[in-house]
Amino acid sequence: xxxxxxxxxxxxxxxxxxxxxxxxxxxxxxxxxxxxxxxxxxxxxxxxxxxxxxxxxxxxxxxxxxxxxxxxxxxxxxxxxxxxxxxxxxxxxxxxxxxxxxxxxxxxxxxxxxxxxxxxxxxxxxxxxxxxxxxxxxxxxxxxxxxxxxxxxxxxxxxxxxxxxxxxxxxxxxxxxxxxxxxxxxxxxxxxxxxxxxxxxxxxxxxxxxxxxxxxxxxxxxxxxxxxxxxxxxxxxxxxxxxxxxxxxxxxxxxxxxxxxxxxxxxxxxxxxxxx
Amino acid sequence: xxxxxxxxxxxxxxxxxxxxxxxxxxxxxxxxxxxxxxxxxxxxxxxxxxxxxxxxxxxxxxxxxxxxxxxxxxxxxxxxxxxxxxxxxxxxxxxxxxxxxxxxxxxxxxxxxxxxxxxxxxxxxxxxxxxxxxxxxxxxxxxxxxxxxxxxxxxxxxxxxxxxxxxxxxxxxxxxxxxxxxxxxxxxxxxxxxxxxxxxxxxxxxxxxxxxxxxxxxxxxxxxxxxxxxxxxxxxxxxxxxxxxxxxxxxxxxxxxxxxxxxxxxxxxxxxxxxxxxxxxxxxxxxxxxxxxxxxxxxxxxxxxxxxxxxxxxxxxxx
Ligand SMILES: Nc1ncnc2c1ncn2[C@@H]1O[C@H](COP(=O)(O)OP(=O)(O)OP(=O)(O)O)[C@@H](O)[C@H]1O
Ligand SMILES: [Mg+2]
Numbered sequence: 001x002x003x004x005x006x007x008x009x010x011x012x013x014x015x016x017x018x019x020x021x022x023x024x025x026x027x028x029x030x031x032x033x034x035x036x037x038x039x040x041x042x043x044x045x046x047x048x049x050x051x052x053x054x055x056x057x058x059x060x061x062x063x064x065x066x067x068x069x070x071x072x073x074x075x076x077x078x079x080x081x082x083x084x085x086x087x088x089x090x091x092x093x094x095x096x097x098x099x100x101x102x103x104x105x106x107x108x109x110x111x112x113x114x115x116x117x118x119x120x121x122x123x124x125x126x127x128x129x130x131x132x133x134x135x136x137x138x139x140x141x142x143x144x145x146x147x148x149x150x151x152x153x154x155x156x157x158x159x160x161x162x163x164x165x166x167x168x169x170x171x172x173x174x175x176x177x178x179x180x181x182x183x184x185x186x187x188x189x190x191x192x193x194x195x196x197x198x199x200x201x202x203x204x205x206x207x208x209x210x211x212x213x214x215x216x217x218x219x220x221x222x223x224x225x226x227x228x229x230x231x232x233x234x235x236x237x238x239x240x241x242x243x244x245x246x247x248x249x250x251x252x253x254x255x256x257x258x259x260x261x262x263x264x265x266x267x268x269x270x271x272x273x274x275x276x
Numbered sequence: 277x278x279x280x281x282x283x284x285x286x287x288x289x290x291x292x293x294x295x296x297x298x299x300x301x302x303x304x305x306x307x308x309x310x311x312x313x314x315x316x317x318x319x320x321x322x323x324x325x326x327x328x329x330x331x332x333x334x335x336x337x338x339x340x341x342x343x344x345x346x347x348x349x350x351x352x353x354x355x356x357x358x359x360x361x362x363x364x365x366x367x368x369x370x371x372x373x374x375x376x377x378x379x380x381x382x383x384x385x386x387x388x389x390x391x392x393x394x395x396x397x398x399x400x401x402x403x404x405x406x407x408x409x410x411x412x413x414x415x416x417x418x419x420x421x422x423x424x425x426x427x428x429x430x431x432x433x434x435x436x437x438x439x440x441x442x443x444x445x446x447x448x449x450x451x452x453x454x455x456x457x458x459x460x461x462x463x464x465x466x467x468x469x470x471x472x473x474x475x476x477x478x479x480x481x482x483x484x485x486x487x488x489x490x491x492x493x494x495x496x497x498x499x500x501x502x503x504x505x506x507x508x509x510x511x512x513x514x515x516x517x518x519x520x521x522x523x524x525x526x527x528x529x530x531x532x533x534x535x536x537x538x539x540x541x542x543x544x545x546x547x548x549x550x551x552x553x554x555x556x557x558x559x560x561x562x563x564x565x566x567x568x569x570x571x572x573x574x575x576x577x578x579x580x581x582x583x584x585x586x587x588x589x590x591x592x593x594x595x
Binding site: 073075078080103104107110111117119120129130133181 | 401481487
C-alpha cells in the first residue's frame with residue numbers, strides 16, 4: 001500500500017481504479033512558451049484544464065506559475081517587451097487571435113491576485129465596478145448582495161456597504177476581491193496565491209469558499225502550500241525550472257494520484273520536501 | 277546546579293569585554309561625535325531662526341500699522357490709495373488682483389498639468405517620458421523675470437490683436453504666462469500622485485474587463501485625487517506668491533472687478549512697488565507693505581499646511 005503524508009493530511013492511493021468519465025476541457029495551452037524580453041519564463045507548456053474543477057499549479061518559486069496563469073486572461077500583454085509562442089485556447093478558441101478582444105476574455109476569465117487589491121472605493125462600488133465597465137444592465141443592489149453572499153462576506157458587511165473596501169481585514173478584502181470577480185459572472189476564476197497574505201483562519205474561509213465555488217466555476221489556483229493544493233484541488237500540475245531557464249510542466253494528474261504516486265522523481269522530491 | 281548555570285554566564289561577560297573599548301580613543305570619538313552634532317544643529321537653527329525673525333518683523337510692523345488703521349477697514353475696504361493724498365487702506369483691490377491672476381493661471385495650469393501628468397504616468401512609453409520630464413524641469417528653471425517679459429512682449433500683443441480693448445498691462449497675459457510657469461510643478465506633483473497608486477489596482481481593473489481609459493478615469497485618477505488636490509493647492513499658493521511676472525505684465529493699478537483684460541495690481545506687485553520706490557521708512561505708507569506681506573504669508577501658509585496634510589493622508593491610504 002502506497003501512502004504519503006503531507007502535514008496532517010494522509011493520502012492513500014485509491015484501492016480500485018474507477019472508470020473515468022471523459023472530462024470536458026475549458027482552457028488549454030499548446031506548446032506555450034513565454035519571454036520577458038530576453039528572459040524565458042515558460043518553456044513549451046501543453047496542458048488541458050477541465051471545466052468546473054479546481055486545478056492547482058504548484059512548483060518552486062520563479063518557475064513561471066504566475067506567468068502561466070496570466071496567459072489565460074492576457075494580463076501579460078500589459079508588460080512591455082513580453083513575448084509568447086504557442087497557443088492558449090478557451091473553449092477551443094485561440095484567445096490571442098487578432099480578432100479576440102482581451103476585454104471580453106477578461107470578463108469570462110476573472111482573476112484574484114496574491115495581494116488583496118480592493119479599489120479605494122466603497123464595498124458597493126468595488127462590486128459594481130466590473131458590471132459598470134462592462135455595461136451590464138443588472139439590478140446593482142441585487143448584484144452586490146448575491147456576489148457578496150457567494151463570497152461568504154455578506155453577513156459581515158451587509159450593514160455598511162458604503163464603508164471603504166480598504167477598511168476591511170486582509171481576509172475580508174480578499175473575499176471582497178473574489179466577490180468583485182464573481183460579479184461579472186465569469187466562467188473561470190484564476191487565483192494567484194490568494195491566501196499567501198492571510199492568516200490561517202482567513203485561509204480556511206477562502207478554501208471553504210473555493211470548494212463551494214467549484215460547483216459553478218472552473219478554478220485555476222497557484223499555491224505554494226501543498227496542503228492547500230491537496231485540500232482544495234481536483235487536479236494538480238507541477239512546474240519546475242527547466243534547462244532553458246523557463247518553467248516547464250513536469251507532471252499533471254489527479255491531485256490524489258500526484259501526491260500519492262507521482263510518476264516523475266522530481267515531483268516526488270518536491271512534494272516530500274527534498275527540493276524547492 | 278548553581279555552578280552549572282553560572283559558568284556560561286561568566287563566559288558571556290568575558291566575551292563582552294572584547295567589545296567594549298576604554299581610554300582616550302573612545303573619548304576622542306565621543307567629542308568628535310558631539311562636535312558634528314553641534315554643527316548640524318547650528319545649521320538647522322539658522323534657518324529656523326531666520327524664519328522666526330522674518331515673521332516677527334512682519335508681525336511687529338503690521339501691529340504698528342493696525343494701530344492707525346482698523347483691521348476691519350483694512351480687510352473689507354475696497355479702495356487702496358495709501359500713496360495718495362487721500363488715503364484709503366482697503367486691501368480688497370489687491371486681493372482681487374491677486375486672485376484674478378491666480379485664477380487665470382490655474383485655468384491654464386490645472387487642466388494642462390493634470391492631463392500632462394496622466395499622459396506621463398499612464399500612457400507615455402518609458403523612453404518618451406525620459407525625454408519629456410527633463411524638458412518640464414527646464415521649464416521650471418526659467419527665471420520668472422523672463423516669463424514676465426514673455427507675457428508683456430509676446431502674449432499681450434497677441435491678446436490685443438484678438439481683443440483690441442486689452443490694456444498694455446493686463447491680468448490675462450500675466451495669468452496665462454504664470455500658468456505656464458506653474459505647469460511643471462503641477463504636472464510633476466500630480467504625476468507622483470498617479471504613480472503612487474499601486475499597480476495592483478490597475479491590474480485589478482484590467483482583470484475585471486476595464487479598458488485602459490476606464491482604468492485611468494475610474495481607478496487611477498480617483499485613487500490619486502488627494503495627491504492631485506495637494507498639487508492644485510500648492511500651485512495656487514505659488515501663483516499667489518509669484519511677483520516678477522505680475523510686476524512686469526499686470527500693472528500697478530489697484531482695481532476691483534472681473535475684467536481680465538484690464539490692469540490690476542496684486543499684493544506682491546504692490547510690495548515691490550513700495551520697496552523699490554522712494555517711500556520713506558517709518559511712515560504709514562511704508563508699513564502697509566508689511567501688513568500686505570503678513571496677509572500674503574497667512575494665505576500661502578494655510579494653503580501649504582492643507583496641501584501637506586492632504587499629501588500625508590494620501591500616503592497613509594496606500595501603506
Ligand atoms: N515583469 C517581469 N519582468 C521580467 N521578468 C519577470 C517578470 N515577471 C516575472 N519574471 C521572471 O519570470 C520568471 C517566472 O516568474 P513567475 O512570477 O511567473 O514565477 P512564479 O512561479 O509565479 O514564482 P513565485 O512562486 O515566486 O510567485 C521568474 O524568473 C521571474 O524573475
Ligand atoms: Mg507567482
